[in-house]
Amino acid sequence: MIALTLAAMAVLVFASRYLFLEPRLPLELGPKLRRLMGYATPAVLSAVIAPMVLIHQGQLNTDWQNPYLLGAIAAVLIMLISKNTLLSTVLSMLIFVALKFWLFA
Amino acid sequence: MHSKQREIWRGTLAMTPLSIAVAPWGFLVGAYALEVGLSPLEAQSLSLFVFAGTSQLVALGLMQAQAGFVAIMLTTLLITSRHLLYSMALRDKISPLPARWRYGLGFLLTDELFVHTPSNDGKPLNQWYALGAGLSFYIAWNLATLLGIVAGSAIPNLTELGLEFAVVATFTAMLVPMIRSLAIACCCATASTVAVGTAMLNWQAGLLLAILAGMVAGYLWEQASEYLQLKGPAAKSSAAEEPQ
Numbered sequence: 376m377i378a379l380t381l382a383a384m385a386v387l388v389f390a391s392r393y394l395f396l397e398p399r400l401p402l403e404l405g406p407k408l409r410r411l412m413g414y415a416t417p418a419v420l421s422a423v424i425a426p427m428v429l430i431h432q433g434q435l436n437t438d439w440q441n442p443y444l445l446g447a448i449a450a451v452l453i454m455l456i457s458k459n460t461l462l463s464t465v466l467s468m469l470i471f472v473a474l475k476f477w478l479f480a
Numbered sequence: 481m482h483s484k485q486r487e488i489w490r491g492t493l494a495m496t497p498l499s500i501a502v503a504p505w506g507f508l509v510g511a512y513a514l515e516v517g518l519s520p521l522e523a524q525s526l527s528l529f530v531f532a533g534t535s536q537l538v539a540l541g542l543m544q545a546q547a548g549f550v551a552i553m554l555t556t557l558l559i560t561s562r563h564l565l566y567s568m569a570l571r572d573k574i575s576p577l578p579a580r581w582r583y584g585l586g587f588l589l590t591d592e593l594f595v596h597t598p599s600n601d602g603k604p605l606n607q608w609y610a611l612g613a614g615l616s617f618y619i620a621w622n623l624a625t626l627l628g629i630v631a632g633s634a635i636p637n638l639t640e641l642g643l644e645f646a647v648v649a650t651f652t653a654m655l656v657p658m659i660r661s662l663a664i665a666c667c668c669a670t671a672s673t674v675a676v677g678t679a680m681l682n683w684q685a686g687l688l689l690a691i692l693a694g695m696v697a698g699y700l701w702e703q704a705s706e707y708l709q710l711k712g713p714a715a716k717s718s719a720a721e722e723p724q
């Protein structure tokens with residue numbers, strides 16, 4: 376069952392990446408659908424991040440000592456100031472680890 | 481041959497920050513897969529053949545929650561649907577290439593590679609540069625997964641170390657520069673709110689619903705602001721005519 380799931384996922388992901396690279400495909404998405412699809416990436420990223428940051432053990436956690444929330448805020452600020460992906464990722468992870476295992480432990 | 485090698489190397493170098501940033505996440509995917517009950521071979525296969533971080537992580541979460549095959553496929557389809565946009569944007573540049581290049585670059589077409597592949601600069605694609613960027617990222621992702629599998633089978637509860645914050649850190653760094661308009665901000669706010677709400681209710685289709693809600697909200701905001709802009713100048717010019 377796991378092997379079937381993995382194979383089906385691999386087919387789905389490859390098909391979505393390859394579909395419009397196929398020269399024999401005459402189809403194009405309509406302009407409205409294309410604009411709607413333009414919001415897919417920010418929507419996916421937000422929908423993945425928000426529950427990871429705010430929900431822990433099924434409970435909403437907006438406590439100021441929530442290391443996920445503070446780490447995410449740090450990531451946003453560092454990214455806005457430095458515009459450097461690697462710096463923001465590494466530094467916010469270090470801040471998160473320091474908060475979770477040291478300051479708030 | 482010399483210039484091909486140089487382009488591969490140039491692509492590899494350009495991708496290096498993301499290849500490093502994604503390492504804890506690849507590590508997490510490897511360790512988490514073992515925890516969910518996959519064998520080491522299955523765990524590595526996930527990165528070797530699916531090669532899509534979000535889909536892999538979300539699918540593992542669904543497997544852990546005992547979700548069915550159909551739910552996993554629907555969620556994968558929705559998460560991966562953004563790649564349709566990437567392949568469409570790169571259609572003019574990649575579709576004239578020979579089949580082995582189309583299949584190869586198509587397989588490697590992640591969010592990260594798309595960020596490094598200009599789609600509308602009017603120049604032909606440098607396929608060796610794209611190959612270097614995509615392939616080096618693929619290798620980095622799979623090495624990180626392998627490390628996660630090795631460490632995960634030696635140390636229990638590795639996934640409780642907070643490695644999932646790597647996803648938050650990487651995605652936030654990718655998301656922040658994307659928010660260039662109020663419509664996109666509205667999309668993000670809606671998707672976040674619905675995702676948090678449905679997660680509290682423990683809905684399996686919550687992520688799917690949140691993504692769709694965010695996309696529709698952004699699209700509607702865009703339509704509404706365009707409508708108001710069209711109405712705005714016309715209303716102004718008629719108001720300016722009034723005193724005469």
